[in-house]
Amino acid sequence: MKTKYGHLTYCSNIHSGETWSDHFSQLKEHLPKIRKNLSPDSEMGLGLRLANAASIELMEPKTMEEFQSWLKEEGLYVFLINGFPYGDFHETKVKENVYKPDWATRERIDYTIRLFLILSKLLPVGMEGGVSTPPLSYQYFDSNKSTREDRVRLATENILEVLIWLIQIEKETGKTLHLDIEPEPDGILGNLGLWVHWFIDLFLPLAIPKIQNECGLSKEIAELTIRKHIRVCLDVCHSAVSFEENKTVLNLLQKNSIQVGRIQISSALKANFGEHPEKILDLLAGFDEPIYLHQVIAKKNESMMHSFPDLPEALASEVEFGEEWRIHFHVPVFLESYGLLSSTRKELIELLNLQKEFLITNALEVETYTWGVLPKELQMPVADSIVRELKWVLSILEPDHNTIG
Known part of the structure; x- marks a missing residue:
């Protein structure tokens, strides 16, 4: 739905299924109810998750x-696609x-181009649209610096191939589409600082002369074109886990x-080890589930993290008094605390402001996708959630809850 501060939606990666019939049945079951509750008198946007099989x-x-x-009949539109998870994302070990296939593979290129071709058909006229994607790869796939550098080089070249497609799609359709690369802890681009370093020092020097030659553009226009199509996906859960300060993030974005x-609106789980560390560890053990990665960053003081x-590796470690x-773990954004545990909702509210x-x-885009693996006392029906x-x-963006059509 359109608000004063942007188009607000949720990501359908909350819904299970990997084939298109699975995806579509889930959308038909839940989306009309959601729109009726939130935007009955105006169209509502969707952040669409498409597995590879469904995209084909x-x-x-x-x-x-x-x-x-169906979208037209239901008053819905698609302006974002989640292209991070390629295959199974629910009810199996992820x-x-x-991260697989990562950006060093042909499969990732073909999948992402396919998503952009789909988005170019679904995107309303006059809107920009984006596909989110992994931060190149997972840092633990490589055992040494040399192989990781080779992976980054190949991934960078492959993203450049997609960029050329985006320029061509805009030329043919008039629609601006952008690849939203998403920093995540333990990804090769694990935080915004690493993302900016890659983009400024590796991607632009490779891409600018290529786009100049391919498109017959000046250096300045080539760079502007690249920046229009290659963007960052700012997941607030990820930046909070990395202890990135919102104002520092904004300054880094503006400076460069x-x-x-897109902003992915999400909260991370937080634990402060003051009193009752054993009870806190016991509570955290309830969030240790076998499907998703739950990276943990422990802060001992301002200079030591x-x-x-x-999560299992963290639970097996020794905890010091005062650690945070x-x-x-994408916990519900509307909850601030879970007894002795809490969330990074404060950081999320700061970014929304x-x-x-x-x-x-x-x-x-709200991206709470872990409903099915939350402790039972935090679960509720999907549409209601x-x-x-x-x-x-x-309520944070527009306290009067009004939207504009």
């Missing part, structure tokens, strides 16, 4: 026409496989003229 099916003209007709393709690739843990002040992006999340965001 949706490229069929009849399947696409059926989906477009963990580090969420980095565009934000330690990271763990997953932030855990990559910065969005209101600076209009960082025009795309706001989504509505509650979005209403909470609206």
Whole structure:
């Protein structure tokens, strides 16, 4: 839905299924109810998650026409696609496989181009649209610096190939599409600082002369074109886990003229080890589930932090008095505390207020996808969960809850 501060939606990666029929049945079951509760008198946008198998099916003209007709009938539009998870994302062990295939592979290129071709057909006229994607790869796939550098080089070249497609799509359709690369702890681009370093020092020097030659552009126009199509996906859970200060993030973006393709509105799990550390560890153990990666960054003081690739490794470590843990577990944004545990909702509210002040992006996407693996006392029906999340965001963006059509 359109708000004063951008188009607000949720990401359909909350819904299970990997085929298009699975995806579509989930959308038909939940989206009309959600729109009726949130935007009954105006259209509502969707952040669409498409698995690889589903994307192949949706490229069929009849399947696409059926989906477009349904969207129109239900007053819905698609302006974002989640292209991070390629395959299974629910009810099976995902963990580090969420990064596979990574950007060093042909499969990732073809999948991402396919998503952009789909988005170019679904995107309303006059809107920009983005596809989110992994931060190149997972740092633990490589055992040494040399192989990681080779992976980064190949990934960078492959993203450049997609960039050329985006320029061509805009030339043919008039629609601006952007690749939203998403920093995540333990990704090769694990935080915004690493993202900016890669973009400024590696990607631009490779891309600018290529785009100049391919498109017959000046150096200045080539760089502007690149910056228009390659953007950052700012996931607030990820930045909070990395202890990135929101104002520092915003300053880094502004200083380097980095565009934000979308803000993914999400909260991380937080634990402060003062009193009752054993009870806190016991509570955290309830969040240790076998499907997703839950990277942990432990902060001992302003100059000392330690990271763990997953929650079990953190739980097995020795905890010091006063430590603060932030855990990559997308907990509900409308909840601030869970007894002795809490969330990074404070950091999320701060970023939403910065969005209101600076209009960082025009795309706001709630991305709480872990409902099925939350402790039972935090679970509720999917549609109700989504509505509650979005209403909470609206209460921060527009306290009167009004939207504009």
